[in-house]
Amino acid sequence: MSAVPRYLLSVYGPAERTESSGHASRDAMVQAFAGTGAFNERLQRDGHLVFADGLAPATTATTVDGQGGKPALTDGPYLATTEHLDAFWVIEAADLDVALALAAEGSRACHGPVEVRPFRAEEPRRAPLRP
């Protein structure tokens, strides 16, 4: 048996968050939270969910470079872009078609585009999570 492929599903958003977390309105934000919660439950129920969570704003990040003698700390995210990783899912899916269909559901739920990226698969992994 070969391992079930894993994918990282990422959602991006602006570095500085507004009160409604980048959503058009407070209502839209509440709706997206509810939709995402339901989607997470579905992932869990169908054995796709490995891990999912949302991140604090990128402005709260600290970048550490430990390659020198003393770790160098920089206030802020590593990438100098206007949008940063906001939330992500790690899922297991039989193939890319399944992952893309789930990503489309997730995108609808959280009101944003979702990037689907496969994990490097060299070591065989355990079987997918089943409730």
Add this chain to the structure above:
Amino acid sequence: MSDPTVEQVITRVHREEWARVVAGLARRFGDLDVAEEATAEAFLAAAERWPREGVPPNPGGWLATTATRKAIDRLRRESQRDAKHQAARMVYDDTPPEPTGPVEDDRLRLVFTCCHPALAMEARVALTLRLLGGLTVPEIARAFLVQETTMARRITRAKAKIKAAHIPYRVPSADDVRERLAGVLAVVYLVFNEGYLASAGNDPVRVDLTDEAIRLGRLLRTLLPDDGEVAGLLALMLLTDARRLARVSRTGELVTLGEQDRGAWNRTQIAEGAALVRERVKAVAAGGDPPGRYQLQAAINVVHTAAPSARDTDWSSIVALYGRLVRLDPSPVVRLNRAVAVAEVDGPGVGLAEIDRLAAVLDGYHAFHAARADLLRRLGRGGESRAAYDRAIGLAGNPAERAYLTRRRDQLAG
């Protein structure tokens, strides 16, 4: 040593068997790289051995067996280098295909994998030509006027994505197959148009690409004989390509449909295309799905090719067919084509009025200005016509088209 008949056999077998061998290995070994390389090696072995030993009685079977052996050899070599890969790689799929799709030919799986929507269009085109068409990387690079290394990288990257992202080797489920097939047909039609309308380079028509697209169209027709749009696309390509020889003059100038020597049209291809369209008309009349864009475009071409001269063309039918096409695809280019046909039925003034409504969206498109220039000329508005020809010439990428437009402009009085 090189017996020309054996070479011909190899060429023919290459055309007929390449995709089948690649597709079979891809399913068995689950790796497009291995499938492609082993198939190429098997054909190389055939080119070496058949002239000496004679062509085997079942060339396709010989190639499949030889390619399988080469694939196993390669996997053994790799597994010695890296024992960890062995387990993952040597799991063959010898089970009968799962009944997930309507047709169980491995080549159809390969079609859908190569044309997967998660791949960029240029990657789909390159993969399709390499893995299904059997064109070499230098051939594909030449056809698309890019460096060989660039094309090789494009193909390698696409194969790596298919593998890393687990793009499935499967015919899509009945729910998705229609939409996915439309994507496949778009790849084939893009290859055809790149050959027929050569947007860059010095050749007005690149026959290698048009021929390959027609061959892919025939393969799809073999795999999906009941699909209307598959038949429609093949018919459209045959009917368009049938006019190829008449389309460019001896001096390298584009000849418009109205001025073409209809005696130079390929009647065999026209008959084949027309028969496909008749088949579809019957199927639709018997309650089949309404015709899609390729069937409608093929039908328009049947009307053109059935006319003994441009003047005798049944323009009303063409306008009606474009009307149906506009309902399916209200894009400005389709509306431009409809307006050109309207000008033939209702006069250049009416056609021009329709075309001018598209000015905002089509201002950067040479065919828009060429169509305007022609209608303005026919309306006796020479100055405006000249300006429109100038715009068209500036925007046209194809030298034959530029030559035609330049002559037309220079023929304007005053």
